[in-house]
Amino acid sequence: MPIAFEQVSHIYSDGTPFRYQALYDIDLNLKEGKITAVIGQTGSGKSTLVQHLNALLLPSSGTVYVLDRKIEAGTRPKGLKSLRKDVGLVFQFPEYQLFEETVLKDVSFGPKNFGVSEEDAAKKSLEVLKLVGIDPSYAERSPLELSGGQKRRVAIAGILAMDPSVLVLDEPTAGLDPQGTIEMMKLFKRLNQEMHKTILIVTHDMEQVYNYCDEVVVMEHGKVKLQQGVDEFFSHPEQCIELHILPPDIIRMKTMLREKGFRIGDEIRDVQALAKCIARQVKHG
Amino acid sequence: MGNFTLGRYMPLDSPVHKMDPRAKIGAMLIVMIAVFFPSGWTGYGILFVIAAGMILLSRLSFKFIWKSMKPMMFMMLFLMVINCFVIKTGTLVLTLGSFTIYSDALLQTAYIVVRLLLMIMITTCLTATTKPLDMTLGIEDLLSPFRKIGVPAHEIAMLISIALRFIPDLIEETQKIMKAQESRGVDLKEGKMMERIMAILSLIVPLFVSAFQRADDLANAMEARGYAPGETRTRYKVLKMHRRDYILLLGAACVLACMIWLSYFR
Amino acid sequence: MSVIEVKDLTFSYDGETPAVQGVSFTVEKGSYTTLIGHNGSGKSTVAKLLAGLLEKEKGTIVIDSMELNDENLHALRRRIGIVFQNPDNQFIGSTVRDDIAFGLENHCVPQPDMDGIIEEFAARTGMTAYLNTEPTHLSGGQKQRVAIAGVLAMKPEILIFDEATSMLDPQGKDEIKRVIMELHKESGLTIVSITHDVDEVTGSDAVIVLDQGKVAMTGTPREIFAQSDRLKKMHLELPFALQLSEQLKKHGVSTGDEITMEGVVEALCRLHLNR
Numbered sequence: 099m100p101i102a103f104e105q106v107s108h109i110y111s112d113g114t115p116f117r118y119q120a121l122y123d124i125d126l127n128l129k130e131g132k133i134t135a136v137i138g139q140t141g142s143g144k145s146t147l148v149q150h151l152n153a154l155l156l157p158s159s160g161t162v163y164v165l166d167r168k169i170e171a172g173t174r175p176k177g178l179k180s181l182r183k184d185v186g187l188v189f190q191f192p193e194y195q196l197f198e199e200t201v202l203k204d205v206s207f208g209p210k211n212f213g214v215s216e217e218d219a220a221k222k223s224l225e226v227l228k229l230v231g232i233d234p235s236y237a238e239r240s241p242l243e244l245s246g247g248q249k250r251r252v253a254i255a256g257i258l259a260m261d262p263s264v265l266v267l268d269e270p271t272a273g274l275d276p277q278g279t280i281e282m283m284k285l286f287k288r289l290n291q292e293m294h295k296t297i298l299i300v301t302h303d304m305e306q307v308y309n310y311c312d313e314v315v316v317m318e319h320g321k322v323k324l325q326q327g328v329d330e331f332f333s334h335p336e337q338c339i340e341l342h343i344l345p346p347d348i349i350r351m352k353t354m355l356r357e358k359g360f361r362i363g364d365e366i367r368d369v370q371a372l373a374k375c376i377a378r379q380v381k382h383g
Numbered sequence: 384m385g386n387f388t389l390g391r392y393m394p395l396d397s398p399v400h401k402m403d404p405r406a407k408i409g410a411m412l413i414v415m416i417a418v419f420f421p422s423g424w425t426g427y428g429i430l431f432v433i434a435a436g437m438i439l440l441s442r443l444s445f446k447f448i449w450k451s452m453k454p455m456m457f458m459m460l461f462l463m464v465i466n467c468f469v470i471k472t473g474t475l476v477l478t479l480g481s482f483t484i485y486s487d488a489l490l491q492t493a494y495i496v497v498r499l500l501l502m503i504m505i506t507t508c509l510t511a512t513t514k515p516l517d518m519t520l521g522i523e524d525l526l527s528p529f530r531k532i533g534v535p536a537h538e539i540a541m542l543i544s545i546a547l548r549f550i551p552d553l554i555e556e557t558q559k560i561m562k563a564q565e566s567r568g569v570d571l572k573e574g575k576m577m578e579r580i581m582a583i584l585s586l587i588v589p590l591f592v593s594a595f596q597r598a599d600d601l602a603n604a605m606e607a608r609g610y611a612p613g614e615t616r617t618r619y620k621v622l623k624m625h626r627r628d629y630i631l632l633l634g635a636a637c638v639l640a641c642m643i644w645l646s647y648f649r
Numbered sequence: 650m651s652v653i654e655v656k657d658l659t660f661s662y663d664g665e666t667p668a669v670q671g672v673s674f675t676v677e678k679g680s681y682t683t684l685i686g687h688n689g690s691g692k693s694t695v696a697k698l699l700a701g702l703l704e705k706e707k708g709t710i711v712i713d714s715m716e717l718n719d720e721n722l723h724a725l726r727r728r729i730g731i732v733f734q735n736p737d738n739q740f741i742g743s744t745v746r747d748d749i750a751f752g753l754e755n756h757c758v759p760q761p762d763m764d765g766i767i768e769e770f771a772a773r774t775g776m777t778a779y780l781n782t783e784p785t786h787l788s789g790g791q792k793q794r795v796a797i798a799g800v801l802a803m804k805p806e807i808l809i810f811d812e813a814t815s816m817l818d819p820q821g822k823d824e825i826k827r828v829i830m831e832l833h834k835e836s837g838l839t840i841v842s843i844t845h846d847v848d849e850v851t852g853s854d855a856v857i858v859l860d861q862g863k864v865a866m867t868g869t870p871r872e873i874f875a876q877s878d879r880l881k882k883m884h885l886e887l888p889f890a891l892q893l894s895e896q897l898k899k900h901g902v903s904t905g906d907e908i909t910m911e912g913v914v915e916a917l918c919r920l921h922l923n924r
Contacts, residue, residue: 140788140818154562179568187566194556195563197588207585211568211578242592245689256567273734273815275688275845277884302818344819347889347910354914360921369889373896380902380920516743548743551785600738607700607731608741608799609723609755617757619750 101128101151101264101296106160108146120146122320123160128313133290133297135307135328138317139342144300145190147317148266151298152185153178165263183212186262190269193249201227201244201252202237208260219259226258230285247278254282258289265289266298271306279303283310308332308346316341333364348372390451393511398627399441400512404521406628410635411509417638418501422645427497433638434504441512451507455499463492515547520620538612545601553594560589651675652807652839653699658708660694668694669862672708676807676855681833681840683850686859687884692843695859696811699841700731713806727756730800731809734816736792740784745776748784749799756803770798774828790821794828801832808832810842822846847888851908858883874908 108121120143128134136144149155150162153175162169165184169175189195198204205223210216224234230251236244241252254270267286271279287310289295301307307314307328314331316324323341324331332338335353338345345353348369352362360379366372399407418430438448466488473487513521523540530536561571564585571582610616653676661667669691676682686692697703699710701722710717712725733739742748749767758766771777774794784792793813800808810829814822826849833840842849850856856873858866860883866873874880874891881887890913894904904916 139820149562152566154565179570182566182568187563189559189563189566192563194589194593195560195567195585197585197592207581208567211570247688260567276847276886277687342820351889351893351910351914354910355917358914358918358921360917369892369896373893373900373902376893376917377897377900377902380917381900514743516747544743545741548741548784552737597738600733600735601741603697603702604733604739604796605741605751606702607726607733608752609726609803610751611723611755614723614755615757616754617760617763619747619754619760619763621760 100130100163101165102126102163103147103150104161104163106150106157106162108143108150108155109158112158120320121157124322126315126322126325128296128298128315130296131290131294132312133286133299133310134313134315135311136298136300136315136317137302137304137307137343138323142317143320144317145268146320148187148268148298148300151264151266152182152187154187179212183260184262185264185266186257186260188254188257188265188267188270190272191250192253192257192270193246195253195256196241196249199240200238201232201241204241205252205256205259208256212260222261223255223259226255227252229258229289230255231281247274250274250278250282254285262295264296264298266300268300269302270299271301271303279306286310304332304343305346308349329364329367390506390510392514393443393447395442395512397440397442397512399437399508401627402512402631403622403624403628404513404517405524405622406624406631407509407513408518408521408525410631411505413632413635413639414505415502417635417642418498418505420642420646422642426642426645427501429641430501430638431497431504434501434508437508438504441508443507443511447511448504448507452500452503455503459492459496459499462495463489466492516544516620517622519544519547520622524622541612549597552597553590556593557586557590560586560593650678652678652713653841654709654711655695655699656709656711658695658698658710659706660698660703661706667862669698669859672859672862672864674857674864674867676839676841679837679839680854681842681852682855682857683853684841684843684857684859685845685850685885686865690859691862692859693811694862696731696809696841696843699809700729701726702731727803728805729807729809730803730805731811732793732796732800732813734812736789736796736816737784739796740792744781744783745771745787745795745798746780748795749802752799752803766802770802773801773832774798788821789817790824793817793821793825797825797828797832805838807839807841810840810844812843812845815845845886847886851888858885871906871908875906 103124103126106121106124107119110116110118110120124147136148138144146155150157150169151164153169156169156175157171159171161171164181167175167177167181175181196204198207202220202223205227206216206219209219209222214222224237227234227237232248232251232255236248241249244252257265265286270286271282274282283306286297286299290297299306299311311328314324314326314328315322318341332345332349335345335349344350348367351372352366355362355376360376362372362375366375414430420426438445467484470488470491471483471485473485473490475483476486476489477484510518519540522543523536526534526536526539564582565571569582569585570578571586574582655675656673658669658672659667660669672691672695684692684695694703698705701717712728715721715725717725740748741751746767749770750763753763753766767780768777771780774797776791776794776798779787779791787795796813814825817825829840829842832838842853844850851870853870856866856868856870857864858873858880865883866876866879874888877887877891877895888908890910891908894907894913897904902920904913907913907916
């Protein structure tokens with residue numbers, strides 16, 4: 099079942115002097131089973147957009163379709179609780195949501211809210227903790243004692259424990275070091291490929307978009323500017339410049355080499371293939 | 384939040400907005416004292432006209448004042464009920480079965496209500512026309528003579544201004560945490576007792592953790608920029624009294640004198 | 650000439666496990682030095698020790714041939730400015746103007762001089778148009794520019810940036826990197842920047858690598874990146890140009906010790922033409 103936005107607008111504090119329209123008539127279809135990146139400058143409406151997916155925000159006008167459910171402007175959505183279970187939303191800096199005495203209790207908090215028994219919740223929690231790379235020996239520790247990177251993993255485990263079929267992540271790697279970022283992105287890729295989760299990532303990092311995502315949605319001034327496959331998106335350098343986006347290193351390198359007369363095929367996606375291609379040309383002309 | 388107007392600053396351009404916060408605080412205190420004298424209906428009438436005049440001069444709307452009073456309505460009603468039960472002097476006004484209401488009860492309530500209304504009008508004239516930061520500067524200056532007897536005037540002002548600076552940030556933070564926990568199935572509006580306690584905990588614990596983190600960062604930032612409590616420092620914002628400020632204080636003193644005269648020497 | 654000399658610095662938060670241990674390094678006057686290492690390697694602790702915000706357990710810190718101790722702490726703080734990671738938590742004033750004034754007040758700058766200083770440094774960081782703006786109406790990058798202006802107003806000789814761009818969006822990152830670069834070039838300030846940004850490291854004069862609370866490597870970016878195996882072991886990121894050079898070497902193509910993309914492309918062009 100697809101995720102779709104139909105003519106969705108969102109206005110904050112309507113009818114007050116602080117009125118602010120964040121989304122304008124959004125039409126958008128998101129493919130199931132893919133990793134979609136939502137990019138755009140700060141204030142372009144990315145966060146507002148994704149908060150509609152689990153009905154934290156309701157459209158001011160228009161309709162959102164999420165997994166068989168219809169969220170319409172002006173009506174109170176039915177089955178809100180099951181929607182929140184099925185669409186897991188991870189906010190920016192999610193470590194700030196940890197509050198329980200132990201890591202295990204905190205991760206079990208979500209599933210228990212959705213009516214899973216204590217026992218099953220604990221079992222599921224240990225499973226997801228392993229998945230995010232937290233050793234089971236940490237289960238009884240206080241989440242506040244952990245390092246920043248570990249806290250982030252525990253918080254994400256807390257959402258995964260609800261077993262959502264759609265996972266929405268708002269800048270999940272902000273503030274992590276490069277190594278932590280790579281591990282995190284690999285985790286999302288695994289969740290997508292092995293467990294067939296549909297994933298939506300709000301990000302500013304083009305390396306992530308290029309290396310881990312399938313589709314790109316570009317937001318600008320509360321509108322969807324563009325929706326494209328990742329490879330197509332980065333195959334137009336002039337389009338990136340127009341959108342004020344610095345392409346990933348490999349794309350920039352390819353562009354520079356092409357300008358100098360090297361022949362670099364579109365199919366080259368990684369540094370190994372690029373090196374092979376260049377070496378052949380340098381040696382044989 | 385949007386409807387709560389009591390104590391809120393209104394960024395308007397009026398002669399009262401331009402006045403020195405110290406003069407305004409001082410005048411407010413003097414007039415407050417005046418309100419407490421038993422000056423009778425003539426006195427209250429005069430005070431009411433003066434307060435209304437100040438509101439007009441501040442370019443505030445009476446709707447704004449009315450909104451500020453709303454939260455007090457319940458309190459006033461409660462007061463009247465209590466008075467009706469307790470005070471049984473004066474003439475009998477109304478009999479409802481075995482329950483009687485006497486004139487003094489209504490009169491007493493009226494006195495208190497009028498004083499309360501006057502106080503709200505006067506304090507609103509101050510808070511709605513004075514920026515929070517100017518207010519703290521004013522408080523600091525007014526308290527500084529008491530520094531000799533150990534009142535940390537500057538520290539108090541610093542504390543208030545930092546609290547004011549971070550209130551919007553904390554409100555935003557609270558909303559963010561609420562949303563994050565709602566995404567984990569927390570229902571802040573309904574549920575069993577135990578669930579609601581957990582819901583509140585899931586909000587308060589993270590809020591405290593983040594507030595401590597913030598405080599720690601802030602302390603570092605302040606220290607790094609050379610702040611040390613108790614050390615002498617210069618001040619960027621210097622308050623200056625103008626003629627209008629002295630006139631305000633003089634006017635306030637006249638009002639007080641007038642009320643004293645009405646109460647005791649007439 | 651070195652402006653910072655750190656010798657055998659040791660510190661722990663809990664009195665048991667050291668966060669930094671036996672750290673020694675020097676920073677040259679007027680240099681742009683980057684301090685790298687994964688999260689938890691002790692970078693921020695070193696920065697806070699340098700700024701006198703933490704009290705060392707062992708070792709010495711010499712700033713401009715003056716040893717940091719309790720007596721001269723206040724005086725030395727004026728000479729070392731530090732800009733932190735979180736833009737919100739270091740904005741103290743209620744407007745940009747008030748925030749820049751905060752440090753001046755602490756260092757007893759006479760009131761009549763303040764406006765001139767505030768305006769000068771707001772201009773240097775491009776914040777003149779926002780002098781009376783409240784922090785809630787500023788972007789992350791703008792708040793960090795105010796933080797820089799506030800620190801600069803105290804006329805320090807050394808500026809420390811503790812991951813000052815890591816919480817910003819790409820626009821904010823660019824803004825701040827540009828401001829730092831300009832300051833370094835125009836006023837010859839010594840910059841010590843804690844960063845994860847490989848491009849920033851590549852463009853710096855000197856690099857200090859921390860690992861598990863100890864100094865693992867020091868040298869120029871070229872010297873550091875020449876030991877790519879060690880960096881990989883410490884899970885540190887390599888510049889893309891270097892990753893490509895290493896792959897090219899496997900195919901028998903050498904691009905020398907270039908660490909920038911432009912450098913590698915040029916080297917490749919030379920090789921290509923020589924054929």
